[in-house]
Amino acid sequence: MIRNTCLWLCSLLSIAAGAETAFENERARWLETAERSKPQLHYRTVKPVAVVTAVKDSSAYQGWRYEKTGEPAELYADNFNRRMTVTLDFGEHLVGYCSFHIKELTLRQDAPVRLKFTFGEVPAELNVPLDPWRGSLNRAWMQDEVVTVTDVGSAIRIARRVAFRYLKIELMGHSSWDFAIDSISTVAQSSASGVKTALQPACPDLVRRINDVGITTLHECMQTVYEDGPKRDRRLWVGDLYLESLANRYAFKDNLITKRCLYLFAALATKGGVVISNCFETPQPHAQEISVCLTYSLLWNSTLLEYLIDTDDRTTANDLWPVALKQVEAALAYVGDDGLFDRPRCPLWLFFDWRDGLDVATPMQGATIFALQQTYELARRLGRENEVKSYPALIRKMKTAARRHFYNSKRGVAESGPDRQVSVLGQTWLIKSGVLTKQEGAMAIRTALATKECVIPGTPYATHYLIDAMLLCGMKQEARDYLTAYWGGMVEKGADTYWEAYDPKDDFISPYGFHAVNSACHAWGCTPVYFIHRYPEVFQR
Ligand code: RAM
Numbered sequence: 149m150i151r152n153t154c155l156w157l158c159s160l161l162s163i164a165a166g167a168e169t170a171f172e173n174e175r176a177r178w179l180e181t182a183e184r185s186k187p188q189l190h191y192r193t194v195k196p197v198a199v200v201t202a203v204k205d206s207s208a209y210q211g212w213r214y215e216k217t218g219e220p221a222e223l224y225a226d227n228f229n230r231r232m233t234v235t236l237d238f239g240e241h242l243v244g245y246c247s248f249h250i251k252e253l254t255l256r257q258d259a260p261v262r263l264k265f266t267f268g269e270v271p272a273e274l275n276v277p278l279d280p281w282r283g284s285l286n287r288a289w290m291q292d293e294v295v296t297v298t299d300v301g302s303a304i305r306i307a308r309r310v311a312f313r314y315l316k317i318e319l320m321g322h323s324s325w326d327f328a329i330d331s332i333s334t335v336a337q338s339s340a341s342g343v344k345t346a347l348q349p350a351c352p353d354l355v356r357r358i359n360d361v362g363i364t365t366l367h368e369c370m371q372t373v374y375e376d377g378p379k380r381d382r383r384l385w386v387g388d389l390y391l392e393s394l395a396n397r398y399a400f401k402d403n404l405i406t407k408r409c410l411y412l413f414a415a416l417a418t419k420g421g422v423v424i425s426n427c428f429e430t431p432q433p434h435a436q437e438i439s440v441c442l443t444y445s446l447l448w449n450s451t452l453l454e455y456l457i458d459t460d461d462r463t464t465a466n467d468l469w470p471v472a473l474k475q476v477e478a479a480l481a482y483v484g485d486d487g488l489f490d491r492p493r494c495p496l497w498l499f500f501d502w503r504d505g506l507d508v509a510t511p512m513q514g515a516t517i518f519a520l521q522q523t524y525e526l527a528r529r530l531g532r533e534n535e536v537k538s539y540p541a542l543i544r545k546m547k548t549a550a551r552r553h554f555y556n557s558k559r560g561v562a563e564s565g566p567d568r569q570v571s572v573l574g575q576t577w578l579i580k581s582g583v584l585t586k587q588e589g590a591m592a593i594r595t596a597l598a599t600k601e602c603v604i605p606g607t608p609y610a611t612h613y614l615i616d617a618m619l620l621c622g623m624k625q626e627a628r629d630y631l632t633a634y635w636g637g638m639v640e641k642g643a644d645t646y647w648e649a650y651d652p653k654d655d656f657i658s659p660y661g662f663h664a665v666n667s668a669c670h671a672w673g674c675t676p677v678y679f680i681h682r683y684p685e686v687f688q689r
Pocket of ligand 1 (some may be wrong): 370376377385386387390499648672
């Protein structure tokens with residue numbers, strides 16, 4: 149719902165962008181550069197490892213788990229006309245195309261066979277009723293496909309690319325002849341190259357497992373762009389790109405895909421030059437035009453800066469520099485003479501987390517200051533400070549305004565909005581932007597976390613910024629404890645890959661009204677890989 153309102157408002161903005169198209173002469177070339185930077189996919193064939201049976205168990209994640217009850221070979225010899233249903237476990241999360249055979253048993257085929265294949269990333273997805281549909285996103289995101297087999301013998305490939313570990317097959321109606329399902333396999337794909345990192349020998353086992361699950365998550369999301377989730381939304385989002393590129397710096401060091409994504413977003417910006425929050429590759433590269441999210445537009449600048457740091461590719465950074473300037477310009481349009489980002493005046497989507505009720509006035513003030521700082525740093529590295537001469541004074545002004553307006557020095561905590569809401573993200577963004585000193589920041593985080601009504605993050609995405617802020621404030625032990633409890637919590641609950649939304653106290657949290665449509669392999673969860681490697685003294689000791 150929030151998303152729809154924002155989309156509508158954003159469309160108004162793009163109309164208001166005026167007749168002139170920003171970067172008109174560059175866009176075609178930028179798209180070509182994006183195309184040339186498309187990474188190769190690597191493939192491997194994976195077979196199921198077990199036949200499993202679902203067990204309803206209130207202590208299991210979302211109430212369901214699987215138990216091994218047989219071998220795939222038994223299924224391949226069995227009359228499916230009698231068995232009617234089976235669930236297979238592939239033993240790991242996969243992204244790719246599944247195929248199978250049908251073989252005749254007693255009689256010859258005299259009619260088609262109709263089968264339903266349901267793919268799931270986590271057990272609950274295959275065991276809760278999907279209909280009547282209760283999610284706020286499209287029912288079609290669920291990975292259930294009906295396949296009609298007219299010819300036995302040949303391999304049948306299911307047309308849809310799926311993301312899953314578990315596969316349920318059901319016979320839809322009794323068949324007039326006996327058959328067995330045979331030779332099920334999946335050609336799994338990813339553009340990630342080999343893992344290029346190792347942990348210190350002393351690294352604790354739980355941290356090792358957290359890191360491994362993060363690397364798998366990133367691996368699965370790295371296709372020909374950084375996807376947010378290979379089940380859903382299967383596309384490139386700026387916020388996810390930013391965190392994926394930070395983890396990739398250590399995990400695979402594949403920089404080409406980052407370059408591709410930066411160019412795609414630049415080429416597909418609004419007429420006015422604002423980077424749109426998400427885009428698709430097919431059938432032609434295109435952005436979700438009506439979805440401008442200012443926080444994400446600004447993070448595109450940070451991604452470009454981090455890319456430059458990783459690669460020293462000044463050609464790309466200089467080529468895309470005008471786009472960075474535009475993003476800051478777009479945000480500054482809402483900053484008043486008082487140095488405050490005017491939240492009520494800004495019709496754009498300001499995404500920080502999916503947690504209901506989060507007030508974003510304070511986080512946005514911090515995010516704008518941070519973007520100014522990051523863009524200034526980009527300019528410095530490119531020798532272009534003269535183009536952003538006004539930034540340092542503006543940063544100072546916005547910081548002063550932030551302290552005056554949002555920081556409650558008596559309580560030692562940042563507040564946000566008319567109700568003076570205390571949220572974790574209000575603290576983290578004032579820390580990231582240097583509005584609060586290290587000591588103030590540490591105190592603010594501790595105060596917020598100890599406040600009963602504090603709004604805490606509901607996604608790994610938002611939790612990333614909390615860990616980041618803790619480390620900036622020198623809260624090493626707390627950062628380690630929080631990271632190992634949060635991501636370790638998912639690992640302990642059986643995560644093969646990190647989940648889109650996670651609240652240790654609520655396994656059913658969902659931004660979309662129904663947990664089954666959540667993505668259980670979501671790129672923005674991979675961020676421990678970044679922290680564990682960037683701060684080995686904190687996490688690997
Ligand atoms: C969702 C996806 C994506 C995220 C946006 C804001 O649709 O989960 O990852 O970036 O929201």
